[in-house]
Amino acid sequence: MNLPRLYIAGSAAFAAVMVVLVFMVLMMSSWGAISSEGLGLFTHKWHPAGGEFGVLPMIFGSAAVTLIALTIATPLGLLAAIFTSELLNPAWRAPVKSALEILAGIPSIIYGLIGVAFFSIWIGNLFDLQSGRTILTAGILLAIMILPTIITLCDDALHNVPQKYRESATGLGLYKYEVVRDVLLPIAKTDITGAILLALGRALGETMAVMLVIGSIDRVPDPFFNVLEAGQSITSKLGREIAESSFGSVHFSALIFMSLILVAITVSLTSFTQYYFRREKRLVE
Amino acid sequence: MSNRALINAIFVNSARSATVLCGFVLTFLIGVIIWNGMNAMNIQFLLSASRNFGASGGILYQIIGSLLLVIMASILVLPVAIGTALFKSEYITSPTLFRISNTLIYSLNGIPSVTFGIFGLIFFVNVLGTGISWFVGSIILAIMMLPTIVLTTYQSINSIPSAYREAAYALGLTKWQVIWRVLLPQGIHGAITGLLIALARAIGETAPIMFIATAFSGINLPGALNDPVVTLPTHILALAQQATNPDALQNAWGASLVLLTLVFIFSISALFSRMHLKEISQR
Numbered sequence: 001m002n003l004p005r006l007y008i009a010g011s012a013a014f015a016a017v018m019v020v021l022v023f024m025v026l027m028m029s030s031w032g033a034i035s036s037e038g039l040g041l042f043t044h045k046w047h048p049a050g051g052e053f054g055v056l057p058m059i060f061g062s063a064a065v066t067l068i069a070l071t072i073a074t075p076l077g078l079l080a081a082i083f084t085s086e087l088l089n090p091a092w093r094a095p096v097k098s099a100l101e102i103l104a105g106i107p108s109i110i111y112g113l114i115g116v117a118f119f120s121i122w123i124g125n126l127f128d129l130q131s132g133r134t135i136l137t138a139g140i141l142l143a144i145m146i147l148p149t150i151i152t153l154c155d156d157a158l159h160n161v162p163q164k165y166r167e168s169a170t171g172l173g174l175y176k177y178e179v180v181r182d183v184l185l186p187i188a189k190t191d192i193t194g195a196i197l198l199a200l201g202r203a204l205g206e207t208m209a210v211m212l213v214i215g216s217i218d219r220v221p222d223p224f225f226n227v228l229e230a231g232q233s234i235t236s237k238l239g240r241e242i243a244e245s246s247f248g249s250v251h252f253s254a255l256i257f258m259s260l261i262l263v264a265i266t267v268s269l270t271s272f273t274q275y276y277f278r279r280e281k282r283l284v285e
Numbered sequence: 286m287s288n289r290a291l292i293n294a295i296f297v298n299s300a301r302s303a304t305v306l307c308g309f310v311l312t313f314l315i316g317v318i319i320w321n322g323m324n325a326m327n328i329q330f331l332l333s334a335s336r337n338f339g340a341s342g343g344i345l346y347q348i349i350g351s352l353l354l355v356i357m358a359s360i361l362v363l364p365v366a367i368g369t370a371l372f373k374s375e376y377i378t379s380p381t382l383f384r385i386s387n388t389l390i391y392s393l394n395g396i397p398s399v400t401f402g403i404f405g406l407i408f409f410v411n412v413l414g415t416g417i418s419w420f421v422g423s424i425i426l427a428i429m430m431l432p433t434i435v436l437t438t439y440q441s442i443n444s445i446p447s448a449y450r451e452a453a454y455a456l457g458l459t460k461w462q463v464i465w466r467v468l469l470p471q472g473i474h475g476a477i478t479g480l481l482i483a484l485a486r487a488i489g490e491t492a493p494i495m496f497i498a499t500a501f502s503g504i505n506l507p508g509a510l511n512d513p514v515v516t517l518p519t520h521i522l523a524l525a526q527q528a529t530n531p532d533a534l535q536n537a538w539g540a541s542l543v544l545l546t547l548v549f550i551f552s553i554s555a556l557f558s559r560m561h562l563k564e565i566s567q568r
Contacts, residue, residue: 002461004460004464007364008372008375008376009372011366011368011369011372012369012373012376015365015389015435016386018431019393021404021408022428025404025407026400026403077307079304082300083301083303087297087300098556101556102552103314105552106314106545107491107518107544107545107548109489109522110521110541110544112521113521113537114318117321144310147307147311151307176296177296177297178293180296201395205396205397205398205400207398207492208518212525235397235399235492238399239399242403242406242496243496247406247407255403262400263396263397263400266397267396269395270391270395271391
C-alpha cells in the first residue's frame with residue numbers, strides 16, 4: 001500500500017476510532033455506578049457522602065429547562081422566520097440571515113455572564129425572590145440562545161418551498177395567512193420539525209449558561225411545576241461537581257452515568273435529525 | 286373588513302411584532318456586551334497580566350492562551366479532517382460503509398461539549414496520566430472541530446463534477462495525482478471555510494476545557510506541553526462567579542468583548558470564504 005493511500009485510510013480510521021473511543025470510555029466509566037447502585041440511580045435523593053446517587057432531580061431539571069426554552073422560542077422563532085422568509089423585502093433577507101448566523105455564534109459563557117448580570121436580577125425583582133437563579137431564568141436564557149438557530153433553520157425550510165406554490169395560492173385569492181397556513185407550513189413541516197429537534201438537542205447539551213443561572217440545588221421543586229425555585233440540570237451538575245469527585249469513585253461514576261444518558265439522547269436526536277430531515281446540500285450549516 | 290382580512294392582518298402584525306421582539310432581544314445582547322465591554326477596554330487592559338484573581342489587571346495571557354489552544358487544535362485537526370473527507374468522497378464505494386461513516390460524524394457532532402471535557406478528563410488526564418495540560422485541551426477541541434471540517438471539505442470535493450476526474454485519469458494521472466492536482470485545490474477552500482466556522486465555535490468553548498486544560502490564575506504562559514493555560518472563556522467564568530464584585534464584573538465584560546471580537550473575526554472570515562467557495566464552484 002502506498003503512502004498517500006495509507007494517509008487517507010489512516011486518518012479516516014483515526015477519526016472513527018476517536019468517536020468509538022469517546023463512547024467506550026463513557027460506558028466503561030459509568031459501569032461502576034450501574035453495577036453498585038442499579039435502580040437506586042433513579043431516585044430523588046443525591047447525597048454522595050451518604051452513598052445516595054439519585055439522578056432524577058437532574059433529569060427533571062434538564063427536561064424542565066429545555067421545555068421552557070422550546071415553549072418560548074418555537075412560536076417566536078417560527079413567526080419571525082415566517083416574517084423574514086415571506087413578508088420581508090427580499091433584499092433584506094441576506095443581511096438578516098448573516099446577522100442571525102453570527103448571533104448564533106455568541107459563546108455560551110457570554111450568555112451566562114448576561115444571565116448572571118441581568119436576567120437573574122430581573123427575575124428576582126419581578127417575582128420578589130431571594131435569589132433570581134431559578135429554573136425559569138435558565139429556561140428563558142436558553143430560549144434566547146436557541147432563537148437564532150430556530151429562526152434561521154425555519155426560514156430556510158420555508159424559503160425552500162418553490163415559488164410556484166406561493167404564486168398559485170395567491171392566484172386563487174388566498175390571503176398571506178392562508179398561503180402560509182394551508183400551503184407553505186404543510187410542505188415545510190418536516191424541515192421545521194427537524195429544526196426544532198436540532199434546537200432541542202442543543203438546549204439539552206448546553207452547559208455554561210445554564211450552570212451559572214439555574215441555582216444548582218439538587219431537588220425537584222415542590223410542587224414540581226414551581227419553576228421559580230432553584231434546580232439543577234444534568235449539564236450544570238457535571239460542570240459543578242466533576243472536578244470535586246475523585247476519579248474511580250462511585251460518585252464520579254454516577255456523574256458519568258448522567259452524562260451517558262445525556263449523550264444517548266442528544267446523539268440520537270442529532271443523528272435522527274440530520275439523517276432523515278436534512279438533505280445533503282444543507283448539512284454544513 | 287371581512288373576517289379573513291382581519292385574521293390576515295392579525296397574523297401579519299404578530300409575525301412583525303415577533304420579529305421586532307427577537308430583533309430587540311438580540312440587539313440588547315450585542316449592545317450590552319459592547320457597551321459594558323468598552324467601559325473596561327483600554328490598551329493597558331489588553332496588554333497586561335491579570336492580578337488579584339482577575340479583578341484588576343488585564344487579560345494579555347488569556348488572549349494568548351485562547352489563541353494557542355485553538356491554533357494547536359487546528360494544526361492537529363486539519364490533516365485528519367482532509368484525509369477523512371477524501372476517504373469519504375474518493376475511496377468509499379460501499380453504501381454501508383458510507384452510512385456508517387455518516388453516522389459516526391453526526392454522532393460526534395451531537396455530543397454535548399461538556400461530555401468532551403469529561404472524556405478528556407477520564408482518558409487523558411487520569412488514564413494516560415497527562416495531568417491538567419493545554420495540549421490535551423487542544424486535542425479535545427480538535428476532536429470537536431473534526432465533524433464540521435470533514436463535512437465542508439467533503440462537500441466541496443464531492444461537488445467537483447466527475448468530468449474533471451475523468452479528464453485527469455484520461456491524461457494518465459494516478460489517483461494521488463488527481464487528488465493532489467485536481468481535487469485538493471478546490472477541497473482546500475472547503476477545508477478553510479470549515480476550519481473558520483469550527484474555530485469560531487472552538488475559541489468560545491468553556492465546558493470541554495475547564496476540567497482538563499486550564500487554571501484560573503497564577504500562571505502566565507505554559508512552559509511545557511503538560512502545563513495548564515489561562516483562557517478567555519474560563520477567565521470569564523471565574524469572574525462571573527464573583528459577580529458581586531463590581532471590578533471583577535467590569536473585567537468580565539472586557540474579556541467578553543475581546544472574546545466576541547475574536548469569534549466575529551472567525552465567523553465573518555468564514556462568510557467571505559464561503560462566498561469565495563460558491564464563486565469557484567460556479568465556474
